[in-house]
Amino acid sequence: MNGPLDRILRVWQLYALLALPLLYLIVFKYVPMYGAQIAFKDFAVAQGIWGSEWVGLKHFDRFVHSYDFGKIMANTLLLNVYNLIAGFPFPLLLALGLNYVRVRWFKKTVQMVTYAPHFISTVVMVGMLFELLDPRNGIANNLLQAFGFETINFMGNPDYFKSIYVWSGIWQSAGFNCIIFLAALSSIDPSLHEAAVIDGASQRQRMLHIDLPGIMPVAVILLILNMGSMLDVGFEKVLLMQNPLNTRTSEVIDTYVYKVGLVSQAMNYSYSAAIGLFKSVIGFFLIVAVNQIARKTNQASLW
Known part of the structure; x- marks a missing residue:
C-alpha cells in the first residue's frame, strides 16, 4: 500500500514539527476571528457575542465621522511614513558597510554595539529618553546650556514627538534589522566580485552594481510587509511617551482605541473591535497594492 497515510507515517517527524506552528496559527490567529463579529454588534457581556444586537456598520461610521478621525489618521500615517522613509535605509547601509569591513575585531565590535539596543525593553528605552531629554538635568539640555542656548522641553513639545519616536527607534532597531541584509549579501555569488575586481571595479562600483541589485528582492519584500x-504603531512606546502637552501629534489609532474603547467608563468593546478591523482591512489593501506595483516593475513580490 502506498496511500496518503503511509506516506505521512514514513515522514511523521516532519509533520510533528509542522503541527506546533500550525496549532499556534489556529489557536491565536484563526480562532480569535470568531470574536471579530462584535465589531458589527452592540456587544454586551451579559448577552454574549451571539446574543448581542446586530448593528451593521454603525461603529465604523461612528469612527470615520468622529471629531478626532482626521487628526488620528494624519498622526498615524505621518508617523509611519516618517519611520519608513528615515528608518528603512539605515539597516541596508549598515549591512553594506559591514560587508566590506575586513578588520575582524572592528566588525564584531560594531555588530555588537549596533545589535545591543534591540534587546532593551520599550519601558527602559522610554525611561532613558526621559532622562536624556529632561529639561533640567538631561544631557541634551546640559549640552545646549553649555553652548549658550535655552533649554528645551523636548517631551512636552508636540513638534518634537515624531522625530524623537522615529530616531530613537532607528537607533534601537537598525543593527538587528541589518541581519537580514547581511544574510542576503552572503548569498551573492563571490565570482561576481572576483570578476569585477579583475575588471578594475572599485568597492563603490561593486556595491552599486552587485550588492544592491543582489539584495533588492529582499528589500522589496520587507517594504511590502512594512x-x-x-497603520500599526508601537502602541507601548507611543503611550509611554505621550503626555497632555504633546497629544496633538502623538495621538494615534492604537492609543485612541485604548482610551476611548477600553479605558473610558463606557468600555465600548464593539467600537474598539471596529477600529481594529478597519485598520486590518486598510493594511490588507496596502499589501495587495504595493505587491501589484512591485510585480509590474519586475521586482520581487509576495505572490
Whole structure:
C-alpha cells in the first residue's frame, strides 16, 4: 500500500514539527476571528457575542465621522511614513558597510554595539529618553546650556514627538534589522566580485552594481510587509511617551482605541473591535497594492 497515510507515517517527524506552528496559527490567529463579529454588534457581556444586537456598520461610521478621525489618521500615517522613509535605509547601509569591513575585531565590535539596543525593553528605552531629554538635568539640555542656548522641553513639545519616536527607534532597531541584509549579501555569488575586481571595479562600483541589485528582492519584500503595518504603531512606546502637552501629534489609532474603547467608563468593546478591523482591512489593501506595483516593475513580490 502506498496511500496518503503511509506516506505521512514514513515522514511523521516532519509533520510533528509542522503541527506546533500550525496549532499556534489556529489557536491565536484563526480562532480569535470568531470574536471579530462584535465589531458589527452592540456587544454586551451579559448577552454574549451571539446574543448581542446586530448593528451593521454603525461603529465604523461612528469612527470615520468622529471629531478626532482626521487628526488620528494624519498622526498615524505621518508617523509611519516618517519611520519608513528615515528608518528603512539605515539597516541596508549598515549591512553594506559591514560587508566590506575586513578588520575582524572592528566588525564584531560594531555588530555588537549596533545589535545591543534591540534587546532593551520599550519601558527602559522610554525611561532613558526621559532622562536624556529632561529639561533640567538631561544631557541634551546640559549640552545646549553649555553652548549658550535655552533649554528645551523636548517631551512636552508636540513638534518634537515624531522625530524623537522615529530616531530613537532607528537607533534601537537598525543593527538587528541589518541581519537580514547581511544574510542576503552572503548569498551573492563571490565570482561576481572576483570578476569585477579583475575588471578594475572599485568597492563603490561593486556595491552599486552587485550588492544592491543582489539584495533588492529582499528589500522589496520587507517594504511590502512594512506597508501592511502602515497603520500599526508601537502602541507601548507611543503611550509611554505621550503626555497632555504633546497629544496633538502623538495621538494615534492604537492609543485612541485604548482610551476611548477600553479605558473610558463606557468600555465600548464593539467600537474598539471596529477600529481594529478597519485598520486590518486598510493594511490588507496596502499589501495587495504595493505587491501589484512591485510585480509590474519586475521586482520581487509576495505572490
